[in-house]
Amino acid sequence: MTKVDIISIAKALNLSKSTVSRAFQDNSDINPQTKERILNYARTLNYRPNHYASQMRGQRSNTIAVVVPELANNFFTQIIQGVEVVAKANGYHVLIFVTDDDLNKEKEFVTSISNGKVDGVLMSVTGEGQDHSYLAGIDFKKMPMVFFDRVYDDIPLSRIVTNDYQSSFLATEHLIQMGCVKIAYLVVNKEESIGKTRYLGYRDALLKYDIALDDKLVVNCTNSYEDNEVIISDLIKHIHPDGIFASVERLAFSTYYACNRLGVSIPQDLKVVAFSSLQIASLLSPPLTTIVQPAEEMGREAASLLLTYMEGNGLYNAPQEVVLNSSLVARVSSLKS
Amino acid sequence: MTKVDIISIAKALNLSKSTVSRAFQDNSDINPQTKERILNYARTLNYRPNHYASQMRGQRSNTIAVVVPELANNFFTQIIQGVEVVAKANGYHVLIFVTDDDLNKEKEFVTSISNGKVDGVLMSVTGEGQDHSYLAGIDFKKMPMVFFDRVYDDIPLSRIVTNDYQSSFLATEHLIQMGCVKIAYLVVNKEESIGKTRYLGYRDALLKYDIALDDKLVVNCTNSYEDNEVIISDLIKHIHPDGIFASVERLAFSTYYACNRLGVSIPQDLKVVAFSSLQIASLLSPPLTTIVQPAEEMGREAASLLLTYMEGNGLYNAPQEVVLNSSLVARVSSLKS
């Protein structure tokens, strides 16, 4: 397969390479017939303009990056679906990057793409409590960026989030109304962006109903299924909560596993509510009461907002916050006995 | 933020741009001290070599594309996880493209990236019965490609697949051994790559046990949850199968929904087995008997194989087929009454 570029095409067609180049431009002064002729010929050769050469001439990469902490999570995969739909509809490709909750990877990736690899970035951050000042060195005019779900409060970028505080409050209140008085809060990192916000909702709901806070009921979990099952089993065996509020989907699953193993029945012995984007929550045994974040919608919103910045219509100086509402779907796992 | 390139850096440091360029190369003749000096200075400027310029100079894009028919599927998202791990470990980025089961999108994407946008492609195809000759125009030496799961038999590319025929046979046999005599096969497209292979396994298992084939029991479903629930409800109401073999995860969920609605109990009235990558299949009500494809492993294998081609160590002329084994995990949904 011999090399084919605009020059070889130009030669074959007895034109100049400028003319050939123009044929691939959308609005360019060119005779429609010559354009057709060029495109036809190019088609037979299966020619496509070299992406990187065009790029270098100051064009766009037509690619946006999505940075997420993990992929093994319905929430993020649904986000990506939403992003993908909008991206594709607008002629953009999607580059995925997973930080594995490692700030260094996040930093390495973002800086490495900051010189032209992508036109914009959607990011759910990972280093909330850490030093993420690397972002100060990024030129957001050149590569706009929008946060979603997990954000850096001290970086003035637009963000799409959900009403985490209210949802948590509601979820906790729901458990209380279902009769719980000893509600455990399962979290991966209480200090982190969402873990923190959700904790506050939990705390304030308890306060409202005059239920004393108990540190033993705020349980730090990990990212490992095995560890979590042990942690949660211990919680159930020794602290005997009558309700569990899982701030992350995965922790609800671990709770189910632990209960199965221990012979604890949900919701009779223990009621469970969880943040979860699992679409078949109603098929679980028992059906799981969930706080559903509008994940796909978030992805779409985030992508749309990013696009407005990328097309230069955004106001970089006035970052906005878009809050989408999660919804509590009550199912059997939290049913009043 | 003023423009920074190797020239400006060279000027500032009183060096030539070649030297500066070399500082960013890994194995280049350069004094370690000058290199350090350059890198330090670059760091303060947050400079990164322009990706597209390097690219055009004949380098690699350090990106591989993953083409999948859909994203709303545990199988494909797990594949992507596997790919991502291997890609990252080798310094590559991952570009995702979803064809929505539309051959035109597949074709458009693959041809559009075929001129340098990515270094390699992993693809699960979508146009099995259609004209996919566009691939003949792709230079696989320049952009290696590996198929996974859904493949074009007539295109000589390496592929990672699972033992679909055997698994289907086993699944069907399992239902028979559990007492089923009227087993329905749910499929999206019986003519398609995997739908076809899985059908054959189903068919041959029936034959082995002298169970007559019945066209009414081979049910064509769609990609819509609503449609499928209707289709499956009709099947259950009018044909009364005692076993269902879902060739795609989604169809098992629809079966569960339909049964819930109709008051049909699994496994007493109807036993269910499904191809599924759902990790919490055991938490369903009832726990779902699954044929589990090693999705993440497939992703890893496929990426590794692709990398060998990309690094030029592969034998393009001798495409290989790697077959990974799925496993049948028997759970309550297919339990003998």
Add this chain to the structure above:
DNA sequence: TTGTATGCGTTATCAA
């Protein structure tokens, strides 16, 4: 070890 010169494939500017 460093510098000089050239070219990668395109697009934009200007002139024809």
Add this chain to the structure above:
DNA sequence: TTGATAACGCATACAA
């Protein structure tokens, strides 16, 4: 409407 030519930012062959 088309053609000639100069960038774009970098990496390599070659010379020093």
